[in-house]
Amino acid sequence: MRSFTSLATPLGALALLPLLAACNSGGSSLAPASIPAQSFAAKTAVQSLGARSEAKSGYTFTTYDNQSDPTFNQLLGINDNGTIAGYYGVGTKQSPNKGYTLAAPYGASDYTDENFPGSVQTQVTGINGSGNTVGFWVDKHGNNFGFTDINGTFTSFTDPATGTGTVNQLLGINDHNLAVGFYVDGSGNSHGYELNLTDSMFTEILPPAGGSNLSATGIDDQNDVTGFYTNSSGTVVGFLYKMKKFTTVAYPNAMSTEPFGINEKDEIVGTYVDSAGATHGFTLTNPLKKPVWTSIDNPNGVGVTFINGVNDAGDLVGFYMPTGTTSYGFLATKK
Numbered sequence: 199m200r201s202f203t204s205l206a207t208p209l210g211a212l213a214l215l216p217l218l219a220a221c222n223s224g225g226s227s228l229a230p231a232s233i234p235a236q237s238f239a240a241k242t243a244v245q246s247l248g249a250r251s252e253a254k255s256g257y258t259f260t261t262y263d264n265q266s267d268p269t270f271n272q273l274l275g276i277n278d279n280g281t282i283a284g285y286y287g288v289g290t291k292q293s294p295n296k297g298y299t300l301a302a303p304y305g306a307s308d309y310t311d312e313n314f315p316g317s318v319q320t321q322v323t324g325i326n327g328s329g330n331t332v333g334f335w336v337d338k339h340g341n342n343f344g345f346t347d348i349n350g351t352f353t354s355f356t357d358p359a360t361g362t363g364t365v366n367q368l369l370g371i372n373d374h375n376l377a378v379g380f381y382v383d384g385s386g387n388s389h390g391y392e393l394n395l396t397d398s399m400f401t402e403i404l405p406p407a408g409g410s411n412l413s414a415t416g417i418d419d420q421n422d423v424t425g426f427y428t429n430s431s432g433t434v435v436g437f438l439y440k441m442k443k444f445t446t447v448a449y450p451n452a453m454s455t456e457p458f459g460i461n462e463k464d465e466i467v468g469t470y471v472d473s474a475g476a477t478h479g480f481t482l483t484n485p486l487k488k489p490v491w492t493s494i495d496n497p498n499g500v501g502v503t504f505i506n507g508v509n510d511a512g513d514l515v516g517f518y519m520p521t522g523t524t525s526y527g528f529l530a531t532k533k
Contacts, residue, residue: 257514257530259496264298264309264527273300273515273527275324275331275370275459275507282515283322283331283507284527297322297333304529314345314352322347324370324377324416324507332368332377344368344379346395357381357391357400368393370416370423370459378403378414378423390414390425406444414439415468416460416507424457424466436468438485449480449491457482459507467508479505479516496528505530 263271267286270293275283282300287293297312297320313320314335322333331347335354342365344355356366362384371377375395380388390403390412403423405412408430415425423439429446434454436447449455449470457468466482470493478501479494495503499518507515514530 256533257494258533259498260304260529260531261498262300262304262527262529264300265306266296267293270523270525271527272321272504272517272525273506273529274322276509276513276515276529277325277327277329278509278511279327279329280509280513281325281329282527282529283325283333284515285321285333287319288523288525289319295319295321295336299325299329299331312347314343314354320345323368326371327373327419330371332371332379334367334379340364342366344377344393346371346377348395355393355398357389357393359383359389359400359402369414372417372419372421374419374421376417376421378417378425380413380425387411388413390427392417392423403439406446415456415458416466418460418462418464420462420464422460422464424460424468426456426468436466438464438466440464440486445486447482447485447489449482449493455480458505461508461510461512463510465508465512467505467514469504469506476501477503479503479514481505481508481512481514494530496530499526 264286270288271286273282273284280302285295285297287295289295299310299312301308312322317335318338319336322331324332334342334344336342344366346353360366360381363382365382368377368379377393377395380390382388388411392401392403403412403414405427409427412427413425414423417423426434426436429435434456436455436457438445438447452470452472455470457466459467464485466485468480469477470480471477481492483490494505496518499520502520503518505514505516512532517525517527519525
């Protein structure tokens with residue numbers, strides 16, 4: 199049985215001082231009860247549960263949708279055991295977000311519901327090697343709170359610096375009791391942070407000079423953090439924060455770049471928007487030496503593909519959205 203502990207809102211948020219560059223605002227595809235702000239035309243027929251297809255990027259794509267709502271699923275994190283975190287439900291009163299995990303071999307009986315006690319909506323956004331998860335939950339007033347589920351015990355977190363803001367979300371967790379996320383202040387500005395789960399201390403991750411609206415979205419077992427922010431030119435770009443040094447990462451010629459996951463090899467995954475306004479997934483390897491970018495589209499969702507998680511084997515999870523009210527989760531494995 200899962201248990202619940204009360205809100206953890208310790209005082210004394212600290213600040214990480216950025217040295218070089220990097221991150222963006224909150225929510226994007228992870229925003230509660232909302233759809234990414236693109237208008238999608240219908241593409242192709244939806245794959246059935248477990249259907250496979252090939253893509254030029256060298257991955258085999260398999261669709262996995264919780265049959266509680268087979269028309270709207272988003273897969274957001276994957277650990278080294280292949281267990282996936284996600285949610286179903288478009289986010290309306292009639293179809294609220296409901297969290298779950300999905301374990302191999304990914305059959306109908308391998309879905310496990312995971313919803314914060316008393317929540318109106320829940321998204322499970324990240325999972326570590328022990329199967330512990332993070333995410334956020336929404337109350338009846340629409341307020342967002344981050345949460346952890348550690349060995350079946352739920353704990354809700356709100357950065358005390360949030361003030362009059364109503365959004366706190368945890369998006370990533372590693373095996374060293376560190377989680378990352380962001381909050382939105384009363385003025386609507388996003389602030390990324392790292393949360394130490396051992397002492398419940400929040401450490402703000404600041405964007406470089408001229409940057410704003412930073413979200414921390416992923417953390418690996420080397421404690422390297424990725425995410426995105428708005429730069430001084432108003433463009434959303436990604437970042438890698440490694441050994442107390444910021445490095446900006448931006449997909450070549452993209453209108454925006456939003457990393458959502460990172461593994462121990464510093465392979466970064468996420469989503470970019472091209473000059474035509476289409477959305478594609480990406481992987482970035484060797485980000486600090488010889489960066490190699492790979493554009494990734496689910497063959498059933500070309501131009502409407504989102505990559506949200508990666509494990510150390512390079513397996514990817516995400517979703518594609520053929521319309522604004524349909525979303526299909528997938529696992530992509532290397533051929």
